Structures are given as structure tokens and as C-alpha cells.
Amino acid sequence: MTDQVADTGYSAERRGLSTKHREWVAGYLFVLPDALGLFIFLGVPMVLSLIIGFFEVDGFGAYRFVGLANYARMMNDPLFWKSARVTALYAVMLVPLLYVCGLGLALLVQKTTRFNAVMRSMFFAPHIVSLVVVALVWQLMAVDKIGVLSRLLSALGFGGVSLLGNPSFALIAVVAVSLWFLMGYYMLIFLGGLQDIPAQYYEAAEIDGAGPVQRFWYITLPLLKPTSFFVLMVSMVAAVAGAQAFDIIYVMTKGGPANATSVLILYIYQQAFGFGAFGYAAAMASILVITLMLLTAVLFFFTRGGRFDHD
Amino acid sequence: MTDVQTAYYARSQVTIVRFVWMTVAVILAAMTLFPLLWMVSIAFKTPAESFSPNLIPANPTIENFIYVLTGVPFARYMLNSFFVSATVTIVALFFHSMAGYALARLRFPGREAIFLAIFSTLLVSLPVIIVPLFLVVKAFGMLNSYAGLIVPAIFNAFGIFLLRQYYLSLPRELEEAAVIDGAGYWRIYWSVILPLSRPILSALTILFFLANWNSFLWPLTITTDPNLWVVQVGIANFKSQYSASWSYMMAASTIVALPMLILFLIFQRQIMDSIKASGLK
Numbered sequence: 001m002t003d004q005v006a007d008t009g010y011s012a013e014r015r016g017l018s019t020k021h022r023e024w025v026a027g028y029l030f031v032l033p034d035a036l037g038l039f040i041f042l043g044v045p046m047v048l049s050l051i052i053g054f055f056e057v058d059g060f061g062a063y064r065f066v067g068l069a070n071y072a073r074m075m076n077d078p079l080f081w082k083s084a085r086v087t088a089l090y091a092v093m094l095v096p097l098l099y100v101c102g103l104g105l106a107l108l109v110q111k112t113t114r115f116n117a118v119m120r121s122m123f124f125a126p127h128i129v130s131l132v133v134v135a136l137v138w139q140l141m142a143v144d145k146i147g148v149l150s151r152l153l154s155a156l157g158f159g160g161v162s163l164l165g166n167p168s169f170a171l172i173a174v175v176a177v178s179l180w181f182l183m184g185y186y187m188l189i190f191l192g193g194l195q196d197i198p199a200q201y202y203e204a205a206e207i208d209g210a211g212p213v214q215r216f217w218y219i220t221l222p223l224l225k226p227t228s229f230f231v232l233m234v235s236m237v238a239a240v241a242g243a244q245a246f247d248i249i250y251v252m253t254k255g256g257p258a259n260a261t262s263v264l265i266l267y268i269y270q271q272a273f274g275f276g277a278f279g280y281a282a283a284m285a286s287i288l289v290i291t292l293m294l295l296t297a298v299l300f301f302f303t304r305g306g307r308f309d310h311d
Numbered sequence: 312m313t314d315v316q317t318a319y320y321a322r323s324q325v326t327i328v329r330f331v332w333m334t335v336a337v338i339l340a341a342m343t344l345f346p347l348l349w350m351v352s353i354a355f356k357t358p359a360e361s362f363s364p365n366l367i368p369a370n371p372t373i374e375n376f377i378y379v380l381t382g383v384p385f386a387r388y389m390l391n392s393f394f395v396s397a398t399v400t401i402v403a404l405f406f407h408s409m410a411g412y413a414l415a416r417l418r419f420p421g422r423e424a425i426f427l428a429i430f431s432t433l434l435v436s437l438p439v440i441i442v443p444l445f446l447v448v449k450a451f452g453m454l455n456s457y458a459g460l461i462v463p464a465i466f467n468a469f470g471i472f473l474l475r476q477y478y479l480s481l482p483r484e485l486e487e488a489a490v491i492d493g494a495g496y497w498r499i500y501w502s503v504i505l506p507l508s509r510p511i512l513s514a515l516t517i518l519f520f521l522a523n524w525n526s527f528l529w530p531l532t533i534t535t536d537p538n539l540w541v542v543q544v545g546i547a548n549f550k551s552q553y554s555a556s557w558s559y560m561m562a563a564s565t566i567v568a569l570p571m572l573i574l575f576l577i578f579q580r581q582i583m584d585s586i587k588a589s590g591l592k
Binding site: 105189 | 332333335336337339340343344346347349350353362364406407409410412413414417418419420422425428429432434435436437438439440441442443444445446447448449450462463465466467468471495496497500521524525526527528531532543546547550557560561564567568571572574575576579583586587588589
């Protein structure tokens with residue numbers, strides 16, 4: 001019987017299945033390919049990331065249980081701590097900047113005019129280019145002394161500054177590139193949020209004599225809370241996980257100078273695929289997973305579960 | 312002051328504010344676009360000129376492009392990228408629309424649980440699971456293969472989620488006619504739902520293709536065979552091999568970025584609208 005059900009045929013009665021059960025079977029079959037794929041290529045790795053950290057994996061794929069050895073090694077690894085600090089610094093610099101720039105650009109081009117439509121496309125354009133190319137172009141512009149950015153800096157009186165060679169500036173440069181790449185994306189997300197604020201609120205406030213600042217503070221910001229939550233959460237997760245940072249840093253600095261741009265995901269990658277230390281890499285990744293879960297939980301707690309409709 | 316005067320002052324004030332507003336926007340936009348213009352500019356400059364500060368090349372040349380397209384297996388990388396991105400996009404949209412339709416329309420036990428499970432993977436990003444994912448794919452024997460490049464990239468919750476939202480907003484009556492005709496679920500999906508999904512599927516096609524064309528970390532991790540390199544990996548390795556020749560690298564970058572920028576120019580409304588809609592509401 002089941003083999004006939006597989007093609008969810010035309011006449012229920014002939015198959016001897018009730019309409020209800022036919023719908024069940026169809027539902028499961030329609031969901032099956034994606035559910036299975038997500039389970040194998042996302043679910044299993046998620047669980048594994050918490051387990052492999054307790055093992056040592058050799059080059060032939062043999063696993064040996066080592067208990068907490070990887071975690072003990074982590075505690076005493078100055079490069080792990082350095083990478084964790086760099087990751088935190090990167091996220092702390094990038095997330096607020098993205099919020100402010102994304103919202104700022106959205107407010108700048110909010111009105112639907114032809115001029116603004118062109119501006120929006122221009123602000124979003126960097127997001128279309130791959131991060132590898134983005135990193136190459138910025139690296140070229142930041143070449144010491146002769147790159148166009150370095151020339152600009154010395155024209156402004158900051159001659160001799162090495163943007164990517166100086167540990168104090170390299171991470172800031174990476175943040176700047178990430179910001180340039182991402183701000184157009186968050187601008188669009190904010191524009192989506194702004195669109196949903198009813199125009200009557202602004203009209204009423206204007207009649208009551210509220211200026212632009214007051215309107216922004218008492219109408220736009222409160223009503224934008226769901227979007228703000230989304231932006232903060234997504235940008236925070238992406239920054240900590242290194243979704244953009246990895247590509248940029250891998251191409252631009254490889255973690256240098258003096259590990260100043262060695263974010264955790266880059267260090268994990270180097271340990272796993274440079275030294276074959278899969279167990280150690282997975283142990284560090286599990287810390288990353290737990291950090292991300294905690295961050296999400298904290299954000300959920302402070303926003304009462306991401307619900308904003310009735311506050 | 313008469314009413315006419317007030318109106319006049321108010322209007323001229325508005326004009327000034329608008330002018331300042333627009334000037335700020337134009338300056339910011341020019342700064343945003345500058346790196347991309349610079350990339351194209353260097354691509355057309357001779358190596359000797361590549362660090363001169365002028366935006367317009369003094370002696371424009373296409374030598375760099377010719378070298379990149381003939382001197383290195385760049386065409387092969389482009390072809391790999393195209394094949395992988397197109398395959399992932401087509402298969403992913405097919406699977407996602409099936410799942411989205413079932414999760415929005417069909418009633419079966421466990422539907423909400425399945426949806427929640429899928430939804431909860433939305434925030435899992437690739438870097439975090441790169442090590443275990445590599446080991447899983449290795450266990451399947453898919454290292455250094457097109458399957459390894461394609462299969463894991465197909466599955467992501469984002470597309471399922473957006474398509475489900477879209478199907479929830481479709482009026483049910485459209486399917487009911489088909490049900491009365493005695494059509495099975497597969498036929499409803501194939502000849503009613505899919506044609507109705509054309510607008511969202513075309514937007515997602517562009518987004519998916521773009522994301523896969525630009526992806527770097529996964530292809531970098533599972534391909535060591537240069538014959539399988541996609542264009543992003545090729546270009547990153549290009550850099551370590553020819554670190555001095557910026558004009559070649561910018562020509563290569565231009566070739567990689569330009570198709571996507573053109574795609575964006577053509578479909579900018581669809582692309583930006585679907586991103587706008589993807590925010591939490």
C-alpha cells in the first residue's frame with residue numbers, strides 16, 4: 001500500500017486511504033527533502049560541535065576520547081584568549097556602528113522619490129560584491145604610503161600611518177570594511193520597518209507641534225523596536241560568528257599583524273585545517289556556539305521574547 | 312506677517328533643508344561607491360600606473376583582462392562558480408517551495424514542531440559549524456567534489472521561511488478549484504502553487520545565486536583541487552601567487568564583481584524588496 005501512496009495520486013478512494021491520511025502523507029513527503037538535508041548538514045553538525053570537543057581526531061579520521069583535555073588546553077592557550085578578545089572587540093565596535101549607520105541611511109533616503117531610489121541602490125551596491133573582492137580592493141587602497149587611502153591620510157596630516165601593518169589600526173580597518181559592506185543591507189531592513197509605521201502618527205504629532213527630533217524619539221524609535229531587535233540580534237550573531245570577518249581577514253591580514261585581527265573563527269579554522277587539530281577546533285567552536293546562545297537568550301530576555309506589540 | 316509671506320518663508324526653508332539633505336546623500340553615496348570605481352579604474356591601468364592617484368587611467372589598457380582570462384585558468388573558475396551556483400539555486404528553490412507549501416497549507420501531525428525546528432536553525436551560521444560540517448561531508452566521501460560544493464549549500468531555513476510566509480498570504484480559493492477537480496497534492500503544487508510563486512521565486516533566484524556566487528568559506532574548506540576551485544577561491548589564491556600585480560588582481564575582481572553588479576542593476580527593485588521583507592515584523 002505504501003508504495004502507491006508515494007505518488008499522492010488522484011483518487012483517494014481507490015487507494016483505500018482517507019482524505020485526511022492522504023494529506024498527512026503528502027505533507028511529510030513534501031517536507032522530507034529539506035528536513036532531511038537540514039538535519040544532516042545543520043542539525044548533526046550542531047550536535048557534533050558540542051561532542052567532538054571531547055575527542056582527539058587524527059589525520060585518518062580516528063576519534064579518541066580525551067575528556068576535557070581540549071578545554072584545559074584552551075584555558076592555557078594565550079592565542080585563544082587573544083582571539084576571544086579580538087572577536088569581542090570587533091563585535092562591540094561593529095554592532096553599534098551598524099545600527100547607527102543603517103538607521104541613519106534609512107532615514108536619509110526614507111521618502112519614496114526617484115532620487116532616493118537611486119541613492120538606496122548606491123548605498124546597497126557594496127553588498128552585491130563578494131567579500132573576497134571587497135577585501136582585495138580595500139587592501140589595495142590601504143597599501144602603505146602609495147595606496148589611495150594612505151595618500152589621503154597623509155594629506156590630512158596623518159602621514160606614515162600604516163593602516164594594515166599597525167596592530168592598533170588593523171582591527172579598526174577590518175571593522176570599517178565590514179561596516180561599508182553591511183550598512184546598505186541594514187538600511188534596507190530599517191526601511192522595511194519604517195514603512196510599517198502608520199503615517200497618521202506623524203501627522204498627529206506634527207499637529208501637536210512635535211519637531212523632527214521629538215517625532216524620531218517618541219514615534220520612530222519606539223515603533224521600530226521589532227526591527228531594532230532583529231538588526232541587533234542578526235548583526236551580533238554575524239559579528240561574533242565571523243560571518244563577514246572571516247573572508248575579509250583571511251584575504252586582508254590573515255590575522256596579523258601580531259594577531260591583532262585574529263578573530264576566533266579564523267583561529268579555529270587555522271587549528272582545524274592548518275594543523276589538523278579538529279578536536280581542539282571543535283572545542284573552541286563549542287564555546288562560540290554557547291556564547292551565541294547566551295547572547296540570543298539575553299537579547300530575548302531584555303525584549304521579553306522579542307515581542308513588542310503590547311508594551 | 313501675512314499668510315502668503317509665512318507660506319513663502321516656510322517653502323524656501325523646506326527647499327534649503329531638502330538641498331542640504333540631498334547633498335549629504337550624494338556625498339555619502341559617492342564615498343560608498345568610490346572603492347568600486349577605484350577597482351575598475353585600476354583594472355584598466357597599466358601596472359606602472361596602478362598607484363597613481365588619478366581615477367581616470369592615463370593610458371587605458373585591456374591587457375590586464377586579457378592576461379587574467381588567458382594566462383590563468385580563470386575561465387574554469389568562472390564556469391565552476393556558475394555551475395555550482397545555478398545548481399544550488401534551482402534545487403534549493405524546488406525543495407524550499409515544496410517544504411514551504413506543506414508547512415503553510417497541508418495539515419499533518421508534527422507540522423508546527425517541524426517548522427519550529429527549521430526556524431531555530433535560522434541563526435546557525437556556517438562558520439560556527441564549519442569543523443563538524445567538514446567532518447560530516449568527509450564521512451560521505453564528498454571532499455574535493457562538485458557534490459561537496461553543492462549539496463550542503465542547498466539547505467537553509469531562510470528560503471523555506473520566506474516561501475512559507477508567501478504561501479500563507481495566498482488566497483486558498485485558488486487551490487480549492489483544483490481540489491474540486493480531483494487533483495492530487497502534487498498536481499496542486501506543480502500546476503497551481505508553483506506558477507503563483509513566480510514573483511517570489513524570481514527574487515529568491517537572484518538572492519540565492521548571488522549568495523552562492525560570492526560564497527568563499529565553504530568552497531575554500533572542501534576543495535584543494537584547483538580544477539574545482541570556484542572563482543572566489545581562485546581569486547584569493549591568485550593574490551598569494553601574484554602579490555605584486557595589483558592591476559591583474561583588480562581586473563580579476565572586476566570580472567567577478569561585474570556580472571553581479573549588472574544583475575543588481577537590472578533586478579534592483581526585486582532584490583531590495585525581498586531583503587526589506589525579510590526583516591522581523
